[in-house]
Amino acid sequence: MSESAAVAEIEELTVEVGGRRIVDGVSLRVLPGRVTALVGASGSGKTTTGRALLGEFPSGARVTGFVRVDEALVGYVPQHPAAVLNPARRVGALLYDIARGRVRELPRRARRAAVREHVLNALAMAQLPDGSRLLRRFPHQLSGGQQQRVVLAQALLLGARVVVADEPTTGQDALTKRRVVDELAAVAARGIGVVLLSHDLETVRALAHEVLVMRDGRVVESGPTERVWLAPSHPWTRELLAEQPPLRGDTPATSNSYTVLRVRDLRARHRDVEVLHTPELVLRSGECLAVLGRSGSGKTTLARCMAGLHRGYEGEVLLDGVTLPPSLRDRTRAQLATVQYVFQDARASFDERRPVLDQVARTAVRLRGVPPREARGEAAEVLNSLGLADELAARSPARLSGGELQRAALARALLARPRVLVCDEITSGLDTVTRRGILDLLAGLLRDRDDLSLVLITHDLDTARLASRIAVLDAGEVVEQGSAEDILTAPTHPFTVSLTEKRLVEKRRDQIQPSSHA
Amino acid sequence: MSGLGSWAARRLLLGGAQTVAVVVLVFALTEALPGDAAVALAGDQPDPARIAAIREALDLDRPAYERLADWATGLLHADFGNSLTSGRPVSSYISDAFGPTLLLAGLTVALLVPVGVGLGVLAARYEGRFVDRLVSSVTLGVYAVPEFAFGVLLVTVFALRLDWLPPTAVGYGTDLLGHPAALVLPVLVLLSRPVCSLSRLVRAGMIDALASPYVAQARRYGIPGARVRYAHALPNAMAPAAQQLARTVDWLLCGVIVVEALFVIPGLGTVLMNAVAERDVPVVQGLAVIFGVITVVLNLGADLVAHRFAPRAEVAA
Incomplete structure (x- = not known):
């Protein structure tokens, strides 16, 4: 031309x-x-x-x-x-x-x-x-x-x-x-x-x-x-x-794994509208459970119910067989520390005026009663292990990239020594390379910490691959759950089929490619 | 929209309760003042027997709660009662004095909105440059001057030294419209501080709005500058300004005592001041009702306007 x-x-x-x-x-x-x-x-x-x-x-x-x-x-x-x-x-x-x-x-x-x-x-x-x-x-x-x-x-x-x-x-x-x-x-x-x-x-x-x-x-x-x-x-x-390399966190040996978190007959509302109904969902120790669904499917509400951030629900969330109070305010420090939440928008979850290190260390002070000086040392250590050098950790959040902040947010949650880590779409705003880095990190955490279980809230099939089990949510209902392999290779519910049918490339290509070449 | 309607109804009910509370409080406070209407009427012959006689004639010897109850019953029939000192109905006091007050308030608001908003938009448009610095420092300076001082200054310069305008409205009665020259100085004094606070609020809101992505988008797509400023940026700066405007109108209608006293304007503020001095409780209470209703209605109106300009915010009672 x-x-x-x-x-x-x-x-x-x-x-x-x-x-x-x-x-x-x-x-x-x-x-x-x-x-x-x-x-x-x-x-x-x-x-x-x-x-x-x-x-x-x-x-x-x-x-x-x-x-x-x-x-x-x-x-x-x-x-x-x-x-x-x-x-x-x-x-x-x-x-x-x-x-x-x-x-x-x-x-x-x-x-x-x-x-x-x-x-x-x-x-x-x-x-x-x-x-x-x-x-x-x-x-x-x-x-x-x-x-x-x-x-x-x-x-x-x-x-x-x-x-x-x-x-x-x-x-x-x-x-x-x-x-x-x-x-x-x-x-x-x-x-x-x-x-x-x-x-x-x-x-x-x-x-x-x-x-x-x-x-x-x-x-x-x-x-x-x-x-x-x-x-x-x-x-x-x-x-x-x-x-994407297969990242599968190893399925825990069934012998010594036990139920950490159980959701029983949960019905959550926004105002008066019921947005979520989960009869039964179980998280076992050391496993990674992905909750997969489109935006608006109720998956974030489910996560927020678990973490005590959404209290408009009936039914029970049980931690080690004990019912958790619906609201954060009524939970004990130990309960708060055990279930930690990492938000989708890492930047919004940090105070923009204080150095990241201080904010990360605060978790240990608040939830575990660690003296501030020790907490800072521990925070620096965890941040280092997640790939944030001391120089970066001393900065204010505005001077870190999205990926770096997401690592800091993970570090902040880990400082509570949680046994359940709820990650709400934590990779969705990140580019491919950064996302892969974060997912590698999560897989590493699962491998290295026997007592840690992950709940991965995501709409992204590639991210869900990290999980050993997947629950698929549509319009507030769990339409399918099972091992990740089964769900991803042989989905049975039509909604899951439509999600996994990711032939986006082939579907479009024949429609737009044949136009005249330059 | 029904949510908004029921919210407004709730607000009106709450406002009614607030007005009742104000009336009771004002009654209690006037009772608590030393002396009463009888003492005031007795004037320079404070003979205890005479005071007691006046008290009996005015029913002031009855318990306070009975008098309040009587007066409240009258209010249900739109009867504000009669003045203790003159015997004239309270409603005639209010209707006579409302004219001048309304005239002053109306003129002030009619000038306040274009001047205040215009200055704010102008300053925001040239943010950090000479025009902005000029507008900002002048408005800050004027805002720092109290009304009475500014009023005295204006009277001294324009009425006494230059003799351009009459210093007060003495002798014109309530027919102020027939003597517009007498209105110039009071309106200027009333405008001085509201213009400053309004323009500073508009300026702050406009600076945010002009830096926003939606204004950038409008500019990018070739919308003319004035239209971008007034049709796209200004509505976002109006929510806080509307609240401020309601407070200003409230202030203008509910007794600009200092300005009315300074220029001897027979408005509501003057009536209130005289009534308090004479312990004329029915008049004070009548004014309290009027002021309470005005405040409630204006604030409700402001919240509705603010809701229109910031539709994302949830309405809260």
Whole structure:
């Protein structure tokens, strides 16, 4: 194809902030109707590159190179679509304003109807068919998926020739991912150039025509997706694409394992709505139990009931045969120490003003009555063993990466010497390499600590592989449970089948690949 | 929406209870003051026999709870009772004085909202630059000056030295609208501090809103600057400002005693001050009811407005 065919181009872009090059000599061409993916771990410079297409750079950045965009119409779908939706205005407000800019040439009288038609069209294109009802709602009244589609509709309404999508599938379950892939494929099919910034390799493979692999601000490898996948030339690409090694925590010897935690006839409510019904769920000592389900399936509520964070339930949670009080406040220190919880959003679970080490050490002081000085020593030791050096531990949370903070959060829980560790989606916001590191760590913990059992709350099948047993949750009901091997290889319940049917790649590929090659 | 309706109903009931509590408290406090209406009426002839006679004539010798109960029964028929000192119905006191107070409050609010919000938006738009520093330091400075001092200063300069405006409203009665010049200085004094607090709140909210991703998105998609500021950023800055505005209106309606006294305006504040001095309990109680109702309604209104501008927040009674 000729040079002029590109709808947007970046050439030799270098972005320097405070003497550090976060993007270093990146070149990129966005072709109409094609999906170009920038792949890399967090901090590899892919978001900065994507934002450059919007003409936006970090404050105080020194920029060299050049960015050319046709008619300056670039749409942006950020990782958290809720952030770009105005909480105080109805969803329609910005859409109408964008549409007004497109009907200036019409006579004044005809504008109103034209604006509305434009907006509804754009919503329909973004796969929101009943747009007129949606327009009157506030952003918080939409689901995450609807929010994402509304933001996509803004870009389509603008008449964008390029859409930059930042991590559109991160933290989503398999079915939602599939839907997002369909949406973006439909956008590309309209002749719009899509730039996909992602560390979700499955999505990239399903969607992208071209891949640029980034590391430390540089493109280390680029080419057609299939070529990069089948024959990666750079060692970093190979590491990124490496199949997940089987991580299975050894199934505990049945002879000396006993029941640590038992959930009996649990019915949990939010307000007056029952969101979870679990007749029986057992956690044995030394095992890893994965609770697998889509978002909204009630899996986090189950975890929160176990940990005493959600007290609106009937039924029992028993620890060593003793009923645990529903609320944290009524549990003894020993009970609190025994069941520890690690949150999905590690950053939100730390006080941003105090050094990580102090916060980690506090657990031992609070729950085990260890003197502060000893607790700090112990905290440093555990942090070291989880791969956080003293220098990192002394920093404030803001200066640690997501993966490092998640390790610190694990260390904080371990300092209580728990026997049950509940991990709620602790890898879902992390890139492939970091996620693998955390999962390795969990497998190591299971191996080294005989008395530790894990409850792994996840929507991700690869993460669930770590477990020896899996319980599948759908709409608040346990639809299937059994050994991990059985569930993953021979699921019986239709919902589990649909989850494990992860032929996302093959499903999409035949639909979008055959378009003309550059 | 029914949740919001029942919440408003609960709030109104609670407000009614609060008003009753205020009335009882005010009654108790006026009783606790040394002296009563009889002493005040006796004036410079404090002969004990005469005071006792007046007391009997005014029913003041009956136990306090009976008088309160009588008055409360009257209230149920919208009868506020009669003044002890003049015998005129309390409702005529209130209706006469409400006009000037309402006029002052209305003018003040009509100027306060555009000026306060406008200054706040302006300062936020040029955050950290000269305009912002000017607006911020002037508003902080003016806010630090108490009303009476500011009022005296304005009267001295504009009425006594320059002789541009009348110093007080003496002689105009309740027909203030016929003499707009007499209103300029009181309204300026009433505006001074509310404008500062409102503009500072709006500025703080606007700075957050202008730095937000949703405003960045609106700019990115080519929405004109003024529209971004007023239609997309400002609504997010309005929730705290609405609460502040309700408190200000409440203050304006429920006795700006100092300003009314300074400019001799026959409003509710003046009536309240005189009634307390004369121990005219029915008038004080009537005012307490009016002030209580105004406060409850305004705060409910402010919460509803704030809920509209911050729809994510849960409503809490």
